Every structure is written in structure tokens, then in C-alpha cells.
Amino acid sequence: MEEYNSGDEQVVFNADEVNISVKECIEGVIGGTDYNQNKVNQWTASIVEHSLTHLVKQGRPFKYIVNCAIMQKSGAGLHTANSCYWDTTTDGSCTVRWENRNMYCVVSVFAVAL
Template identity: 70%
Template sequence: MEEYHNGSEGSFNSEEADSVVKECIESVIGGDDYNQSQVNKWTAGIVERCLTQLVKQGKPYKYMVTCAVMQKTGAGLHTANSCFWDTALDGSCTVRWENRTMYCVVSVFAVAVA
């Protein structure tokens, strides 16, 4: 994700978004073990918290956030995304977080508001 001019003013800072997402995941899931009955609550909480924290930064972006939580069972998981946008301003970041019982994959897409 480094191709999105992370340091330039006016462009999407994926490193900053990455740290926001990690904090949000930690605050929602923390040290919990995987529990199927909690997954809907966790994913909704992570998405809402990420959106709230990103919007609080006051940057001129529309954000889209996706979240997937998966139990660790040894199965494979592959994700991909593709975007057609202005790479000088728009950007994305994907965070893969895990603990001993689950994976959480969160993607943030930021589209500049002209």
C-alpha cells in the first residue's frame, strides 16, 4: 500500500489509518477468544469505531470500511481488492490482526472529496 504517497499533504496516509484500525480492533476484541455468537457484534463495533475515528481526523475523505472475523482452524483465507481512482489522493489500507483463536481482517478505502 506504500504507492499512495503516504507523506504528502492532501493524500491518504495509510500508516495513520493502519494504527487507527489496530487500536479499534484491540479495543473491541482485545484478548477475547473466538465466539461465534459475538462475531456480528465485533464486526459491527470495529467498523463503526474505525469510521468514527477516521472521520474525527477531519480530512476530506469518504470512507468505506470492511471487517471479517474468522476462527483459526488451519483453513486458508485469501483476500484481494482492486480500485479505480486517483492514486495521488485516494488510498486504502488493509490490516490483518490475529490472536491465538481468530483472525480479523479490516480494509479501509478512502476517496477524496473534491
Template identity: 85%
Template structure:
């Protein structure tokens, strides 16, 4: 994961984070079918792996990761997020992943630390 400097400030790179999150999702639920009994385990694993990947980059951010898994059906899911932060350094990304039986939505928020 790489960030871009604007002066001395660090900026969150959403594209790199999205790629890392997609890898985490694939690693946890990539080839499996939806199973209600495993959703809690899957969401916890995806969040933990995502945080681990982000933190290992050693960037000066605090991260918030949210994961939602939903079985494919005729029901709909609507989500919204709002943040009050510094648009020049902080950032977020949302990854929507699906296979034939489920949807997975992971939201990452990165808040720059003042060093």
C-alpha cells in the same frame, strides 16, 4: 491522522489509518477468544469505531470499511480488492490482526472529496 499535500491535493496516509484501525480492533476483541455468537457484534463495532476515528480527523475523504473475522483453523482465507480511482489522492490500507483463536482483517478505502 495526517495527510501530505501535493500542491493543493490531499493524500491519504495509510500508516496513520492502520495505527488507528489496530487500536479499534484491540479495543473490541483484544483479549477475547473467538465466539461465533459474537462475530456479528464485533465486526459491526470494529467498523463503526474505525469510521468514527477516521471521520473525527476532519479530512476530506469518503471512507469504506470492511471487517472480516475468522476463527483460527486449518482453513485458509484469501481476499482481493480492486479500485478504480485517483492514485494521487485516494488510498487504502489493510490491517491483519490475530490472537491465539482468531484472525481479523480490516480494509479501509479512502476516496478524496472534491472541495
């Protein structure tokens, strides 16, 4: 957990809380389904929108960027990386990895303090 101080108000980017919230969004959208190439665009858009809505409802003074990738399990490797050049005392990020028996979902959340 990273803590930030904005004037008199203390602002906290809680990566664990964001992780739980994003996993709930993923489960709600693709939790019990099998991979379907025709639905991946719809799923990714829905996961991003739901995640962003939950983050904004927390009322914390951040701008959020949410990125989602869904990949069918096929035995191929999946590697992701993020790098940020920002103020580490005020900004934060987390990456959520979720999988079921036939697909992977990776969601990255970036929070930039206002």
C-alpha cells in the same frame, strides 16, 4: 504515505496512521477475547463503527469505506484481495491484518477524496 494536493490545502492519506488507528479499534473490541460465533456480527459492526469514527475525527476530506471480516483459526487458509478503479493521485486504501491465538481479523479501509 501518499500525498495529495487539493487546491491550496495539501491532503495526505497516511496508511501507517490508519493502520495504527484501526489496530487500536480491533484491540479495543476483541483484543483479549476468544472466538465466539455468536458475537462475530456484533464485533464486526463495532470494529467498523469505531474505525470509521476515528477516521472521520481526523478531519481529512475523504469519503471512507470500511470493511471487516473475522474468522476463527481452524487451519484453513484465508486469502483476501481488493481492487479499485479510481484516481490514484487522490484516493488511497490500506488493509489491516490482526490475529490472536484463535481468530483472524482483516479490515480494509478505502479513502476517496472529496
